Amino acid sequence: MERILQEGRNCWRILPAKRTAFLIDGAAFFDAFFWSALRAERSILITGWDIDSRIRLFPEEEREGFPPILGEFLLALARRKKKLHIHILGWDFAAIYVFSRELFPVFRLPWKRHRRIHFHLDGKHPLGGSQHQKVIVIDDSIAFVGGMDLTRGRWDTPDHQVYDSRRLDPNGKPYGPFHDVQMAVDGEAARALGDLVRARWQRAKGKVIKPPAPTGSDPWPKELAPALNELKIALVRTEPAYNGRRAIKEVETLYLDSFAAARRFIYMENQYLSSFSIGKALADSLREEKGPEIVLVLRAGSEWLEETTMGVFRAKLLARIREADVHGRLKVYFPTAPGIDGRGINVHSKLMVVDDTFVRVGSSNLSNRSMAVDAECDLAFESAGEARMEKTIREFRTSLISEHLGVGREEFEKVFEAEGSLIRAVEQLRGGSRTLVPFPKEELSWTSELIPDSTIDPIEPIDPEKLLYEFMPEEVPGKGPRKLLRFVIMLVVLIGLAAAWQWTPLKDVVNLETISEAGEYLHGTGVAPLIVLTGYVIGSLIMFPVTIMIVATAFMFGPFSGFLYSLSGCVLASVVTYGIGWLLGRKVVSRLAGSRLNRLSRRLARHGIIVMTTARILPLAPFTVVNLVAGASHIRFREYVLGTIIGMTPGITAATIFERQLEAAIRKPDLYSLSMLALLGILILGAILIIKKRFFAGSSEGVKG
Template identity: 40%
Template sequence: MESKMSSAFKNGSSRSKPEGLSQPEYRRHLPAQNRILIESRNCWRLAHADRFAFLIDADAYFAALYEAVTRAQQCVMIVGWDFDRRINLLRDRRNGEYPVILGDLFMSVLSRRPELNIYILEWDYSIVYMFERELFARFRAIRSHPRLHFRLDGNHPLGGCHHQKIVVIDDALAFCGGIDLAQQRWDTRSHKPHDPRRLNPQGQLYPPYHDVQVAVDGAAAAALGELVRERWLRATSRRIPPAQPAAADPWPPDVIPDIREVEVGIARTEPAYRGRKEVREIETLYRDCILAARKYIYIENQYLTSTAVGDALAKRLREKDGPEIVIALPYRRIGWREEYTMGLLRGRIVRELQREDEYHRLRIYYPHVEGLEKGCKNIHSKLMVADDSLVRIGSANLNNRSMGLDTECDLAIEASGNLQVERAIRLLRDRLFADHLGLEAEEVQQTIESEGSLIGAVEKLRLRVTGFSVKPLSPHLPEWLEKVVPVKLLLDPERAFSLGNPVRAFLPDESRRVSSQFLVGTLIALLLIFSMAGISHWTLSSFGPLKAALAQSMVSLLQVPALSSLILAIYVLGSMLLIPITLLVFISALLFEPLHGFLYAFLGSHLAAMVLFVVGRWAGYDLLNRCAGNRLGRLRGRMQRGDIKAVLGVRFFPVAPFTLVSLVAGASRIHSRDFLLGTLAGMTPGIAATVFLVHWMKIIFREPGFAKYMLIFNLAALVVPVLLLIIHFRIHRVHAGRKTDQTSQE
């Protein structure tokens, strides 16, 4: 396969397209070994586009989207990792007759077009990203208009996400790439250091931001519409009707196509989930493109931690006559969490590639902007160009999770000897480098031609004094820090974790799935308690004066009447923000002595439960189901009896987060008395046990020598039998539920 792939660009770029044949027709006459894009191998669909345009940076994309939405007649379908209705699409561009704020624009076009429906499918995001999102956006969107359909999609494996960024309008126009309709994406190609237009909805200036999107029409747009409809069906169990042939052309008049008459490859990543097979077309396409390149590979990406891509690049670097490889990455990851996880993994890949670069054909740069405090703009694009013969743009990062765990979509076009396509790909490459270097695309092209080398041209041009440049990127985190970071697949997994496997062999076959996950989860919780107690003891015992000062401060705080109200408010607010109630209880037990810790946890948990119960009663089940997607069916089924036993069951054996249980209980019309009594009976033992365990942990870490080990032994003697008893009852409950389901089906 390698020889076939390697000959594709070499042979394809040297032959001209026969006159009278369009690019798709010409591709069909090529032998298979001259093609890179192959359906069912590295792409899901090869579909024709009459028009194809590169939209560099969100200024161009948002303006095009604005024009397209105002022309929509039947449906606008959006899937994204993030969505924010507050973004300004046009900034200082000429405003038309429609509002420029995204949410207001939707309301305006819906009010004027009675046949129009707008569908928005956003990833049901992790709590890690909570403060980067528009809080309560789902409630505002749902209440705003009956033909604005907003759903959250959590239909993916544990640890995964939906990362596609696609907009389809009337099945006649589609946008796909790396840009979400969210805050802190907008920027122009000039990337000025302090552009006053580059503000988030809170009015704060954010750094320059670079990304790329693609616009397509024709069969390619219809195929992306098919993909979006399948996502919607999986998330909501409802179908979006197909659009009828559009009477009006939604293509934005200000967007000049870069290519006409081209075949577009649509590549996906989809994880194995609920009977669906894994799809790794994006990873396969990366490997095929890297193996096929003869002259150069140019990559822009937010990450560089993919094992598959790193191995493929290293293999080409070891070849004596391999291609030049130029990679543009952001200088630092955004935020300390990513810097010390993904940043470390990127450093490992960079070092490995540099060690393989025996023939000096590798350059890794970051874009530098004079006048910025940190000196660099954020590279968020997911793009690869090879030999002027193939370009791919989409949502997939160069990390492991984008190759197998997350849901991704990339678009690719292949020249196959078509000179028009080759010129468009070459121009895109030159425009990108011109933006990074502060130059004109013509000068970049002339320098590449005169130098006969992409690396040679970039090295020459980056020395110009323009205020913009690219600088060599080297791993800036110390190597010793890498040694204490876990294996890369734990930080950047390519498949969902299966925590139950280590204990699978010790459990009965028919009960493995539920009981093993429960056991491992409990053991992890115990490990967390030991770790946190040990860290807190070690830290405080190492600083005697600090420990005394904190203790005195705690005593003073306990004497403040407002403290109790503040703690209870934290429980309510934290639960509404989906912070696990177990975490809040654990922190209370850790910070306060046992009696105070128990009282705060007990009162805070039950107050939060009642507040959420009232919210659920007000919202109703239909609204909650539209917010949470397909996750509430089972939970509602468990509460259909509507009595104390139903609430007690889901509280004592938690099958869903505390917040969801409380909301669904309110929406299910369970009597408030039954809900409160069931919550009291179901949660109080767990709260007491958590406070008890944390208290013992603190005692254990205070006791010296033999006494410490005796306490650990006694604690284990108490905990293990209780744990096994819970597992026994849980297995029994699962079997009873399965028998009930089988009986009902019969």
């Protein structure tokens, strides 16, 4: 097999390591981290997509005199080791994750209990991107890289029992079986990973971390047996273009180069499958008369929000890849275990094996954003013809597939050798209670075409200049119709709810009677205004669509009270987020607005009521984004509130009217009621288009500044 890894093309550096090991599933990774951290003398560097101080590293109540809780463990280490500095760099996460993460790291409270524990949230990434690298480096002597963060829901064993009393989140809530993989390396590869984390810390916080002085001790745990000794490890990155730094797309390039070099088989496990470039490369390979078998192990049965977004993208891409499989060389599976009731084990791993001569493990998903938008880090190595390395890669691949099939490694290897085909070996052995199940061919509804992949799974960082350009009524941008498409999606979703409530079990849980009863109950308690207003404020803080809140309010309280509650809630929410924008100031909000903020501020100051009214009437930008930018601008508060009231009133009125027809469609979903609902939606959309056309035609020149 030809060499795949090339420095400067598909990897950052190729460096020697004395040892490497594969850590399959969270229990192995957490144990290795614990034992290695115990041996730390000068430095522990941790960076990740999510870090939770409340997780348990091990099930016991104590180990070697140390507590099992991550935050308490690191605090005890810092107190015991006087020269040890611990740096923790998390992602300054998006608002939609606020309720699924530890709250207080936002204020750094769990990590401010010792002066040598340093914590920071990394916000130095483009709009829509994230810090997704999962790297831990100890004394620059050992590093862990892979798909796992030190956060909740990750600990599990290869048994993946459906019910495991040890598998609890920090709130004591059980979670399902979870599969992931990490790699450990030492030597120069570990030192380079330390450099990577230190550089990221400097960009994020503006402070330099000095490399640790040599300690003379070895933090590699004696409990961790190396899989290989004396090899060369490639460090592979994605770094989006940001603040003058060029984009680095080694992750994507290495995937494509690996596919092109494959001869016998490609084996991949991944959480997602939505990357356009990956899908095209796989399809091209499958169309070739002679090419490698491709076996994909993916996650199935994730949460509803993920299934309606990334799940839709996966279904689209899989349909195209399967269509290209004219020679029958593709199999797609998900792993399951007894008692899961058709749902799969949560596959979170991001790994690849090619021909038992090449392997990679890391943080990168097979998604568009992992190729260009999120910061990623993978490790890879190839055998270069060495039998010992091919043996290790084969054993790693066999361990993974045997775990999924619930069979012994020797049994799988025997069948694989006899069949000479990865697909035939899997097909012959699967079918038990613990097994690999063919991934279903998912039916795509017509609404799947309306999901905006350009914002959920973008192929490049979202340009804030374009966002503001579309927001401002200075000119009529060519992308205006696509902005209005969001409104169309909202109408379609609401129409779909009418059918969902009538023809699915949802009608037995959430129906007009229960919603009305809830509204009447709240009315009777006298606290309805407080609850509704609080809901609008919270909704705006997490960027929940304001149109849905308006329709839900009308459902619960009827047209008149619903209108008053909605208008009051929108005004209060806009005032709160305006205040946040004002407090954050131009420097922080400029992360969203970029160099156009000063010009936007002058326009708002000169034409505040006109601009605010227009932004409220027309679906040109998210409600919360408008509020934050206005708060950081020069607009007068009085004009801001007045423009909000004037601009929101027609929309709330239309939404309330729309709700009455939606209610009629839910009660009696016949052709007439659904047609009237669709007609009303079209009329509302038409009115918006007319207003947009006439306003821009008559005032676009007048608001230039």
